[in-house]
Amino acid sequence: MLPWFADGAYPLYLAPMARFTDVAFRQLCKEQGADVMVTEFVMADSLISGGEESWRSVDFTEEQRPMGVQVFGSSPERMAEAARRIEARVRPDFIDINCGCPADKVTDQAAGSSLLREPDKLAKITEAIVQAVHTPVTVKIRIGWDEDSVVAPEVGRLVESAGAQALAIHGRTKMQRYSGKADWKVINAVAAELSIPVVGNGDVSTCKDVVRIREESPVSGLMIGRAAMGYPWLFKEIKHYLATGEIPEAPTIPERWSTILRFAELLLSTQFKHKDPNDIRWMRAKLKALTKDMPGSRKVRAKIDTIVSLDELKAFVASKQELTTP
Structure with missing residues (x-):
């Protein structure tokens, strides 16, 4: 077995x-x-x-x-x-x-x-x-x-x-x-x-x-x-x-944003076919999937579709975390 x-x-x-x-x-x-x-x-x-x-x-x-x-x-x-x-x-x-x-x-x-x-x-x-x-x-x-x-x-x-x-x-x-x-x-x-x-x-x-x-x-x-x-x-x-027998608390919205950013960094470190280490356009669909059921997810996905670089993503994630951190 x-x-x-x-x-x-x-x-x-x-x-x-x-x-x-x-x-x-x-x-x-x-x-x-x-x-x-x-x-x-x-x-x-x-x-x-x-x-x-x-x-x-x-x-x-x-x-x-x-x-x-x-x-x-x-x-x-x-x-x-x-x-x-x-x-x-x-x-x-x-x-x-x-x-x-x-x-x-x-x-x-x-x-x-x-x-x-x-x-x-x-x-x-x-x-x-x-x-x-x-x-x-x-x-x-x-x-x-x-x-x-x-x-x-x-x-x-x-x-x-x-x-x-x-x-x-x-x-x-x-x-x-x-x-x-x-x-x-x-x-x-x-x-x-x-x-x-x-x-x-x-x-x-x-x-x-x-x-x-x-x-x-x-x-x-x-x-x-x-x-x-x-x-x-x-x-x-x-x-x-x-x-x-208990459902644990879901990850917080700031935690989810941290995961999205980390996912982008992991993708860049493992996908060798993309020469520009700062270009994330090719992974937009993957990142958008992780926004499922997040507040304002439709607008968030639309924004991700405009982001070109990892630096831009970092700035966007930081702005979203500031809005959702108590």
Whole structure:
């Protein structure tokens, strides 16, 4: 068994989210109590024939362990080769196979959630990677391509037989993308059947959601994605609530502004492709996400869209902190 599930542990994963869960954001979430991290997904072919930029997307720090690298592709042989290179170069705690991304640019390559239409091929990819590496292999899926082809139970059995050591399930179909509600009945049915841990994903956004799921569902852990994008403090709140039954005080507005500034500094220190160390225009969307539900957030986001440099951001943050500090 993967060690983070041992002794009845109930790990909280930060879900991999393209263009967002980079090494800097993962650092924020780890500090707030996220147990397990997974990189943004990377194309197997890019790791085999691409340059250093592809490898930078799977960078992580030692303190972010247990840490997984998520890879996607459609060829069992190429996926296995990419996994071998991942294992040799970055030595993650696990390698995760992306079979859930609903983006057309991924499914058009017969990868991501497109593999849910070919369960046997998905199983072959899993088996090929398991046989190619010594690192534990996990799989992330959606429940199916659409509501008429819910294949999560079948896929769960196949990947377990192929040697996967855990399965994460997003409770929506590919066609739903992120609309509607996650189908926890399907997730629960798969978790009850399989011997390997199943991690549930979908509509987990509050402490009470976690308590309810722990009481009602046989899943072995939870994966939190969009709810953490604007509020990484959620992991800390969940941990506190599970331990005490009380929801802790939320971070103050000045504390949130300090985190936004620190996030910008972390991004500048870890994103090597940007030559100007003071230019923050490329990270505006990331910074705006952290203003969710803050007072005057609409005007704040509009202002961030005009900020060019780290110095300007520092001045803006200082002005906001002065207004909100008692």
